[in-house]
Amino acid sequence: MKATCWYGKKDVRVETVPDPKILNRRDAIIKITSTAICGSDLHLYNHFIPTMEKGDVLGHEFMGEVVETGPDVKNLKVGDRVVTAFPISCGNCFFCQQQLFSLCENSNPNAWLAQKMMGHSPCGIFGYSHMMGGFAGGQAEYARVPFADVGTLKVPEGMADEQVLFLSDIFPTGYMGAEMCDIKEGDTVAVWGCGPVGLFAMASAYLLGAERVIGIDRFPERLRLAREGAKAETINYQEESVYDQLMEMTGGRGPDACIDAVGLEGHAPGLVYAYDRAKQAMMQQTDRPYALREAIMCCRNGGTVSVVGVYSGLIDKFPMGSVMNRSLTIRTGQCHVQRYMRPLLERIQNGEIDPSFVISHQMRLDDAPHGYDIFNNKEDNCIKIVLKP
Amino acid sequence: MATTRRKLETGGGGGGQRGQAEQPSSQERRAGGGQTRRAARGARPGERQDGDGRQSGLAKVNGEQLARGLGWFSIGLGLAEVLAPRGIARIAGARRGNTALVRLLGLREIAHGIAIFSQGRRPAAAVWSRVVGDAIDLACLAAVFASPDAHKGRAAFATANVLGVAALDVLCAQQLSRGSDADGESGGAVNVNETLVVNRPPEELYQFWHDFENLPRFMNHLESVRVTGEGRSHWVATGPAGTRVEWDAEVTDDRPNELIAWRSLEGADVENRGSVRFERATGGRGTLVRVEIEYSPPGGVVGAAVAKLFGEEPTQQVRDDLRRFKQVAETGEVVLSDATLAGTGWMEQRPAHPPE
Numbered sequence: 207m208k209a210t211c212w213y214g215k216k217d218v219r220v221e222t223v224p225d226p227k228i229l230n231r232r233d234a235i236i237k238i239t240s241t242a243i244c245g246s247d248l249h250l251y252n253h254f255i256p257t258m259e260k261g262d263v264l265g266h267e268f269m270g271e272v273v274e275t276g277p278d279v280k281n282l283k284v285g286d287r288v289v290t291a292f293p294i295s296c297g298n299c300f301f302c303q304q305q306l307f308s309l310c311e312n313s314n315p316n317a318w319l320a321q322k323m324m325g326h327s328p329c330g331i332f333g334y335s336h337m338m339g340g341f342a343g344g345q346a347e348y349a350r351v352p353f354a355d356v357g358t359l360k361v362p363e364g365m366a367d368e369q370v371l372f373l374s375d376i377f378p379t380g381y382m383g384a385e386m387c388d389i390k391e392g393d394t395v396a397v398w399g400c401g402p403v404g405l406f407a408m409a410s411a412y413l414l415g416a417e418r419v420i421g422i423d424r425f426p427e428r429l430r431l432a433r434e435g436a437k438a439e440t441i442n443y444q445e446e447s448v449y450d451q452l453m454e455m456t457g458g459r460g461p462d463a464c465i466d467a468v469g470l471e472g473h474a475p476g477l478v479y480a481y482d483r484a485k486q487a488m489m490q491q492t493d494r495p496y497a498l499r500e501a502i503m504c505c506r507n508g509g510t511v512s513v514v515g516v517y518s519g520l521i522d523k524f525p526m527g528s529v530m531n532r533s534l535t536i537r538t539g540q541c542h543v544q545r546y547m548r549p550l551l552e553r554i555q556n557g558e559i560d561p562s563f564v565i566s567h568q569m570r571l572d573d574a575p576h577g578y579d580i581f582n583n584k585e586d587n588c589i590k591i592v593l594k595p
Numbered sequence: 596m597a598t599t600r601r602k603l604e605t606g607g608g609g610g611g612q613r614g615q616a617e618q619p620s621s622q623e624r625r626a627g628g629g630q631t632r633r634a635a636r637g638a639r640p641g642e643r644q645d646g647d648g649r650q651s652g653l654a655k656v657n658g659e660q661l662a663r664g665l666g667w668f669s670i671g672l673g674l675a676e677v678l679a680p681r682g683i684a685r686i687a688g689a690r691r692g693n694t695a696l697v698r699l700l701g702l703r704e705i706a707h708g709i710a711i712f713s714q715g716r717r718p719a720a721a722v723w724s725r726v727v728g729d730a731i732d733l734a735c736l737a738a739v740f741a742s743p744d745a746h747k748g749r750a751a752f753a754t755a756n757v758l759g760v761a762a763l764d765v766l767c768a769q770q771l772s773r774g775s776d777a778d779g780e781s782g783g784a785v786n787v788n789e790t791l792v793v794n795r796p797p798e799e800l801y802q803f804w805h806d807f808e809n810l811p812r813f814m815n816h817l818e819s820v821r822v823t824g825e826g827r828s829h830w831v832a833t834g835p836a837g838t839r840v841e842w843d844a845e846v847t848d849d850r851p852n853e854l855i856a857w858r859s860l861e862g863a864d865v866e867n868r869g870s871v872r873f874e875r876a877t878g879g880r881g882t883l884v885r886v887e888i889e890y891s892p893p894g895g896v897v898g899a900a901v902a903k904l905f906g907e908e909p910t911q912q913v914r915d916d917l918r919r920f921k922q923v924a925e926t927g928e929v930v931l932s933d934a935t936l937a938g939t940g941w942m943e944q945r946p947a948h949p950p951e
Binding site (some may be wrong): 209211223224225226227229230232259260261262263275280296297298300303312313314315316317318319330333336339340341342343350352353481563 | 675879880911914915918921922925927928929930931932933934936939941944946947948949950
């Protein structure tokens with residue numbers, strides 16, 4: 207089958223690899239009908255995530271048709287149309303039983319590696335380095351889904367791929383970002399990053415009762431989509447000071463909650479950015495937490511900073527004093543997708559949101575390398591690319 | 596055995612599962628860096644006591660750490676003496692240094708260092724040998740003092756340093772000679788201690804482990820285990836570089852739902868013993884599984900070092916075996932990924948795409 211394989215920094219190739227097989231009793235094999243490139247895939251593309259090996263298949267947002275199931279999969283049959291969650295979760299461990307699916311204790315065979323780097327291992331993830339399990343990803347024609355009885359959602363008749371594909375990752379992630387803010391009716395929520403996850407965070411903040419939602423970015427197309435698609439107000443950080451604007455908009459108090467939907471490849475104008483990049487180059491920090499620092503400084507006293515942007519290693523100059531002295535709450539995590547799939551599907555079916563609004567490009571799987579390129583450089587007004595194998 | 600397997604394959608919880616942090620993991624037991632040691636376990640409430648009268652934790656850790664420090668010191672000093680004998684001689688105050696002698700002293704130092712690292716956890720004899728070496732060094736320095744054109748100030752300084760190190764050597768050797776292992780420790784024995792919490796009740800896990808034929812399901816280095824009689828079994832395992840080792844073993848202790856201990860019998864390719872304990876985890880959130888394995892690796896300390904180089908570090912092996920045990924207990928089988936089909940070691944990783 208064809209698959210998008212990683213070969214190094216800014217080097218992905220679509221190659222022929224063997225078809226996946228059933229390896230564990232609760233596996234299913236999916237014939238993929240739609241798959242997407244995620245913002246976090248760019249961290250792999252730019253080689254910020256360690257433990258990649260040449261030939262690794264990428265991709266963790268995919269859906270399709272069940273073509274084979276293992277003997278212990280009781281709730282799926284061949285022919286079912288399903289969306290797959292990006293965390294791999296067994297359903298039986300301490301964390302899965304608490305609905306903390308991205309913390310599954312059993313689904314990462316390379317847990318030892320993640321433990322060395324992070325103290326403990328989170329779950330295995332499709333197509334996201336050996337540290338997260340070394341599972342082949344879903345930017346391919348077929349994928350093997352372990353614990354398919356837990357990790358898939360059946361798609362109702364009559365819904366297009368584009369309406370449900372993002373239940374695999376970015377819609378639940380944005381939603382969890384907003385949910386972690388503990389939004390009260392009338393709250394003001396600021397979201398750093400108007401990429402797809404940020405857009406879903408903004409939309410979700412409204413669904414959860416926020417009165418004012420503000421999106422922060424520098425790309426005009428993304429700011430436009432934040433206004434028109436997510437109905438948010440926007441700040442272009444290259445044109446004005448985010449802190450000053452937010453203070454002005456909130457009468458000096460600051461937003462009740464701030465969502466970091468940017469993560470480790472943060473960008474900012476000026477000297478701080480140069481400082482962070484220099485530190486990265488000298489290996490003294492691995493991530494660039496510009497958005498996170500700003501979100502903390504802008505957040506009102508006693509507010510919540512919700513972090514769904516992906517970080518992988520260490521950061522420098524973290525404003526801990528601001529956090530501690532002002533009673534801030536920081537909540538974070540890889541999304542526990544399985545927890546949100548059904549409730550969010552209902553919201554889609556009720557017409558509360560149409561997730562396809564974030565899609566800007568559709569391509570064939572063969573064009574994935576080009577897709578990665580324009581997505582990474584934010585060219586051609588690229589916001590979200592859906593690949594069709 | 597079939598009954599046992601079916602029990603483990605059903606999903607659903609064991610002990611309670613709400614909220615808080617779990618018991619300190621096996622990682623917290625490691626006394627910083629290097630080999631896993633049996634961590635200093637004073638009597639914590641509810642803690643099981645081992646009966647071999649180990650001395651109190653802090654002092655013991657210091658003795659072993661000090662020995663390692665002295666080992667590295669020996670190697671460093673020895674290298675300096677071998678590679679820069681004239682410089683060393685000058686530092687010691689000798690104006691016309693006997694480079695051959697200094698080089699010999701250097702080789703002796705290096706030998707001390709190797710002896711310390713080869714002797715396993717408590718290299719008492721090796722550290723005592725350092726004391727002898729210190730005496731020799733002092734004798735050489737006395738000769739320097741006696742020679743007419745020596746730099747007495749430097750010699751005095753060097754002597755003071757040697758005396759200081761000698762004091763450390765004596766202290767360390769004394770400490771190591773006290774409270775040694777109840778049944779003695781042979782050089783190069785590997786001892787691994789790991790604990791993992793499993794979300795199933797102790798009875799279930801005890802029953803599964805009790806049938807040793809289940810062990811190869813999660814212990815990757817075991818090819819097979821065959822139960823041959825009352826508490827007896829025959830084990831076949833793969834060693835480093837694909838070698839095959841076999842032994843017969845007997846159960847030495849068996850407390851239902853609590854403890855199973857076993858050891859190899861006469862004629863084993865690799866002498867070894869092990870035990871597993873099952874304890875209720877704090878809050879009733881599953882079971883703490885404590886595994887202890889001790890074995891003398893083929894090829895002694897050199898063999899163990901070579902095995903480590905090839906990604907088979909014993910601590911990591913046991914930890915991963917326990918993790919696989921947890922997977923089998925909680926989900927019914929070992930969880931496989933494309934990259935780890937040949938094994939989870941660093942050298943065994945494959946690219947993350949489907950296998951042929």
